[in-house]
Amino acid sequence: MTDKAQLEILIIDDNKVDREAIRRALKGLGYGERAVIHDADSGRGGLEFIARRNVDCVFLDYRLPDMDGLALLKQLYDPKTDLAKSPIVMLTGQGSEAVMLEALRWGAQDYLLKDNITPAALNIALKKAQELFELKQNRRLAEEQLHHMRKLEAVGQLTSGIAHDFNNLLTVVLGNLHLLKEKVEAKPDKIDPEYVLKKIHTMETVARNGADLIKRLMVFTRQRPLQHQVVNVNDCIRNALEILKRSLGETIEIEMKPAKEPWPVLIDPEEFGNVLINMAVNARDAMPKGGRLTIATQNMAIEASREIKAGNYTLVTVSDTGTGMTPEVAQRIFEPFFTTKPAGEGTGLGLSMAYGFVKQSNGHISVESRENAGTTFRIYLPRAETSPEAKTAPAHGRREKNAG
Ligand SMILES: Nc1ncnc2c1ncn2[C@@H]1O[C@H](COP(=O)(O)OP(=O)(O)OP(=O)(O)O)[C@@H](O)[C@H]1O
Ligand SMILES: [Mg+2]
DSSP, X not given: OOOOSSEEEEEEOSOHHHHHHHHHHHIIIIIXXXXXXXXXXXXXXXXXXXXXXXXXXXXXXXXXXXSOHHHHHHHHOBTTTTBOSSOEEEEEOTTOHHHHHHHHHTTOOEEEEGGGOOHHHHHHHHHHHHHHHHHHHHHHHHHHHHHHXXXXXXXXXXXXXXXXXXXXXXXXXXHHHHHHHHHHHHOTTOOOHHHHHHHHHHHHHHHHHHHHHHHXXXXXXXXXXXXXXXXOHHHHHHHHHHHHHHHSOTTEEEEEEOOSSOXXXXXOHHHHHHHHHHHHHHHHHTOTTOEEEEEEEEEEEEOOOSSSOSEEXXXXXXXXXXXXXXXXXXXXXXXTTOOOSOTTTOOSOHHHHHHHHHHHTTOEEEEEEOTTSOEEEEEEEEBXXXXXXXOOOOTTSOOOTTOX
């Protein structure tokens, strides 16, 4: 347990008598000297307090004048950590087992029945909440480290495969150079420009593939934070479309359905461009006979769910009319190196990079796909608090809760 000199305890309850009873019990347990005990008489007041301070434990009454305790929990819940911002003990009346279970699912560590609050029960609940909270935080850190190690391991395993690919690639380039050199040396005045161009074209393609592979690997293994900026997603999409129009081919129709005024988002625009390009290339590959790629943007207020934190999001939808995927494939597409494409044609890093980008942007990504019925990707990016003019780039891309 972190040994702060003084604990901060918050009681959220609109009933003054109940608040005082808890305060008295805590003082009786000796928390009078070790803790600062604050109180709030409404949900909103409680939320505001928690946003400003690091609270070591919150006692939260289920019945509040402006919102119920669950609604408050949902606002504090972060799906990324599966925790609220602080340890929480929910206080409920008799006969509300369903509420208690829900509270535990939404980030509370424990609950107490209001009728049986004794100092001993209070003390145990407080300690348990703090300990469970910290355990979960630590487990989360360990999981992140493990994830990174796994990633590096996968990269390590790939190295020999990549060395092999690169060797093949260099063989093609060297072979073609050799042929050209022979031709030039043998008959310098009888060179067929078409033949020369064909060889150059082959070498160019192969070298590009190699450069592309290396670039992706470098992006994938880096740990540096992204370069976040406040941007308008429509601008990013239009930039990407400039490149895409030329490279997707004539059989694919591209449609953009932009929101009139999309909410600004705090993202790395270059990385976002890469994500869009990979998705469009995936869509092209899924539409060998042609089809339609649609990129749409939309503002959306989202209620809390287990997958996504409640709030305002700018939603970017990328859909195609291609072959779609089986549920087995759809389940694995965000895994690094997962690909269904023949060797040399796909690294399987495209969507895992998209996933990484979205997570680092505090957003969410989902896929909906059916065989022979096309695929839709949805990228939810949290609304930034500042306007696009103010191009602030915080060091690590994480925003303060109440900024702006
Ligand atoms: N729009 C889509 N339609 C059908 N299948 C898709 C679509 N997008 C992705 N997939 C499937 O997901 C797999 C993983 O995609 P991802 O972009 O991560 O890698 P890749 O395209 O195979 O390789 P790379 O992106 O490195 O060229 C693809 O191999 C394909 O099976
Ligand atoms: Mg791809």
